[in-house]
Ligand SMILES: [Fe+2]
């Protein structure tokens with residue numbers, strides 16, 4: 478488990494400011510098409526970062542201890558900073574102002590349903606959403622987008638965002654372990670169960686969210702990924718990390734993991750998958766790409782034996798394979814940290830937050 482005192486200390490000491498970065502550097506020359514795409518990507522990224530912020534605000538609201546509350550409150554601050562950084566990047570690359578940019582309509586439609594749903598689902602489910610969302614965002618979208626933009630300003634911002642995300646992902650896995658634990662489940666069983674009305678309300682909100690989830694994912698995630706990750710490598714890597722997390726015995730027992738794994742099994746069953754693939758994809762609100770088995774039995778076996786921190790570290794390491802960091806100077810001098818130090822901050826073990 479993560480050492481929460483050390484984590485909180487890191488949350489306090491590793492804050493940074495948008496103004497710490499040198500925004501005067503000139504962007505590399507972009508074609509008209511590239512500029513329009515990149516500015517739109519960063520515009521939508523700001524919206525996604527704010528969704529992550531809303532989820533952490535929910536985690537903060539329901540935190541069971543003051544230390545967790547403070548950690549999640551700092552993550553809310555981080556995500557708002559990421560949203561502003563994304564807006565600044567959109568501005569930075571909007572050199573020719575070819576058009577007016579606005580948040581994707583599908584993202585705007587999804588947002589209120591998403592906020593309603595996270596307020597009404599259990600903290601365990603809210604944590605599952607943020608864990609999945611951050612894996613997709615960090616391992617797949619941001620990394621691929623940064624490679625695609627291939628420019629110093631974007632690299633500088635992403636390096637700082639990644640520093641924050643290493644803490645977030647470590648906590649996402651920590652909370653996944655906590656919610657799946659026998660101790661937490663016993664605690665939930667001892668509490669009065671929600672009324673039928675509350676359950677009906679939660680189902681209604683979740684159903685509405687799933688309905689809007691698919692177009693949202695297509696517009697702000699899968700369509701950009703087709704451009705910035707045409708081979709689908711990073712997308713598969715992120716989905717694989719989620720699937721491996723649900724291979725952990727305690728996690729696999731939980732209803733959401735059982736449901737998702739059940740749908741995935743059906744989707745991968747000959748005939749059933751061919752006939753009902755679209756229906757299954759609609760039921761879980763996720764495109765078919767998410768419902769393919771991406772790991773071998775050997776990898777699942779290995780994941781089962783690993784600790785949550787090791788799994789979180791491996792997920793974080795996955796996004797750095799072939800990263801730009803080896804060949805592009807990282808401008809972190811203003812933050813009083815060397816490039817070498819930035820590189821060591823990428824795993825939760827190296828974050829120094831592993832419990833005894
Ligand atoms: Fe973020």
Ligand SMILES: [Fe+2]
Pocket residue numbers: 529556611641642645
């Ligand atoms: Fe995050």
